[in-house]
Amino acid sequence: MLQNYFLIAWRNLLRHKGYAFINILGLTVGLAANVFILLWVTDELSFDQFHANGDRIFQVLVNSEYPDGSIETYAATPAKLKAVIESQIPEVELATQYSMETELLVKHESNAFNESGIYADPALFEVFSFPIVSGDPTQPLTDIQSIAISENLAKKLFEKEDPIGKTLRLGESSELMVTSVFENIPQNSSLQFDFVVPFEAFVKENPWTQNWRSGGSKTAVMLKSADSRDAADQKLSGLIKSNCADCSTTPLLFPYLKSRLYSEFENGKNTGGRIQQVFLFGAVAILILVMACINFMNLSTARSANRSREVGVRKSIGAKKTDLVIQFMTESVLLSFIALLFALGIVQMLLPFFNEITAKSIELDFTSPVFTFGILGVAAICGLLAGSYPAFVLSAFHPAKVLKGNTQAGLTGNTLRKTLVVVQFSTSLILIIGSITVYKQIVFIGERNLGFDKENIIVVDRNEGTDKNYSAIKNDLNQLAAVKSIAFGGNNIFTVPITTTDPVWAGKPDNSSITFK
Structure with a gap:
């Protein structure tokens, strides 16, 4: 019976290629974003967990x-x-x-x-x-x-x-x-x-x-x-x-x-740390997944009229509502797993760029039970969640009415569908506004006037040799026509300095900066 469900689902996808493509595309984008976030969250949660004791x-x-x-x-x-x-x-x-x-x-x-x-x-x-x-x-x-x-x-x-x-x-x-x-x-x-x-x-x-x-x-x-x-x-x-x-x-x-994750303290009390970023990205992943599922629901219910007669015929020859629900759920799960394959391909292609911007060395490790069952679970939940509402709506058609041409008969839940559309657009606007705000903040930080021209300045880490030969090195560099001035300091001027009186942070200067003409 299960094989028959998948066979019918596959035939329906091939028969309605445009509809399948739009749904797969939406789910692929949502799942790809979720896989990236899952990789990042899993990596953060795995820090230091390898210690036996x-x-x-x-x-x-x-x-x-x-x-x-x-x-x-x-x-x-x-x-x-x-x-x-x-x-x-x-x-x-x-x-x-x-x-x-x-x-x-x-x-x-x-x-x-x-x-x-x-x-x-x-x-x-x-x-x-x-x-x-x-x-x-x-x-x-x-x-x-x-x-x-x-x-x-x-x-x-x-x-x-x-x-x-x-x-x-x-x-x-x-x-x-x-x-x-x-x-x-x-x-x-x-x-x-x-x-x-x-x-x-x-x-x-x-x-x-x-x-x-x-x-x-x-x-x-x-x-x-x-x-x-x-x-x-x-x-x-x-x-x-x-x-x-x-x-x-x-x-x-x-x-x-x-x-690592709980490194922030205020007046001697732990107040969190990177774990807040983990929760934030987890919430974003859920929002993206919900949006992809809502998109699937809306498309499925929008084309319900095209499948009303199919439901009417199948019910008239003895099909039960449970059988129809399983059939439609199978189609959505199949779509979800096809989208997962495309999503993994996109993730594999963009992973080097992702590692560069996150300063990590993450790989797709299918030997890891956490990752494998994690992505399979996300795909299964996505398919079940996305297909649940359309499945119950389509399976509720009255065969006598739809076979007479009344395709709207049994199509209930207009309020819920409108609510889903509002939620989808509202969530999209929130994410878009948030992204624009973050982008503007990054641009502001990058273009902020720091009080000096940083274009012609390079910072070189100091070591024991430069400390001992400070005068000679400075003199030699000053002989170069391209060098305008040299300064030695204890911290990189392009980073936020640490403000503390504890001796652990006191020591020899560890950076030198060179300004070119």
Whole structure:
């Protein structure tokens, strides 16, 4: 019977090619937009979920109280905090500390690359799921002169050679030996790095981190049980003030798996973050899907007169209303899945552009059950939702009346159809106005007068070499006829500066700008 339903549905589509084309086009656009949003939302929700002990990992945040009563929350913790946590909080199984990501020149023989890395203790690889693929997994960092590198960096520096035991140069002076190689960090990891240097080296280079008032590191802990968070949090809250009477900072635990999507705090309370964008895009996806379904409903009911006699004949020879409902629903589901195939083709074609504007590396992964069942579910829901109203309307025709030529007999629900049209146009106007507003804001930001001519300015990231040879580099650049002036600064002038008095953000200037004539 089911095969017969699909056969009749297919024949109807072939018989009414124009109608089928318009419906498929509308559903294709709606489904393509939904697939793009589904890919983006799925990628955002997948961040950091690969950690095996993710439910037990907590980021140590700090609430810093200011004289005006305001509270600022950030992840910069004193470097001494880790040792105190391990000794005084029995609920903690492991603790690790690591620096902010830093970009340094990594060189081996003639191969040299600017790579992003961190300073961390060996426990980093136990708390987080960053597997060691070469070297001793129990001792990924053996001493202060060791370094762990990613598979990508190992391939770039050493090509086909075994990197273990080899020496490389980090920055201008540090000679380090590769003691381990770890798997490439997944794209959906909040923490991104290609090398890890022992945290002791960071403390040695930055003695100011030994002050309890500093915020020179990030700290993460893995609890013995996720249920012990409250007990650990209570003991953690007074650790800084008990070691620094005049400090105004209070540490707290925050689930690491939420650190990306729930990163915004106001006066010490979490207020959301990127999760609001996830909800917003999810709502937009639902609106687009509903509009596509309403378009299908209106087209189906508009041509109901053309199928009234078909319904009359089938009912007169014994067809039940249930059979007709299933038949019409089958047609809409078939249309929806055909539209899904075209939508996936459009998504595959536009995916590189989508990745460019979203700064992601998303792919169509049909091996992922979440993605596969997600798009199939969206297509099925779209087909059922779009075909439900037309199916019940068409199946309600009275055979005696329609066979006599009264095609309007049984065509009820005018109020609902008019309402659907109003909803469709209203939603379209809302989305169009919203898109125009966003576009104008982007244009305004791009064309806003910043108080200087940015057309002839380039910004170059600084490193250890430029810091040490600042005068010589500036003098050489000034000799170039094309260079008008040079300035060194601590932040990129084209970005919003961070306003804080915490020492973690204080340091050497990291950008230089060159103005051309």
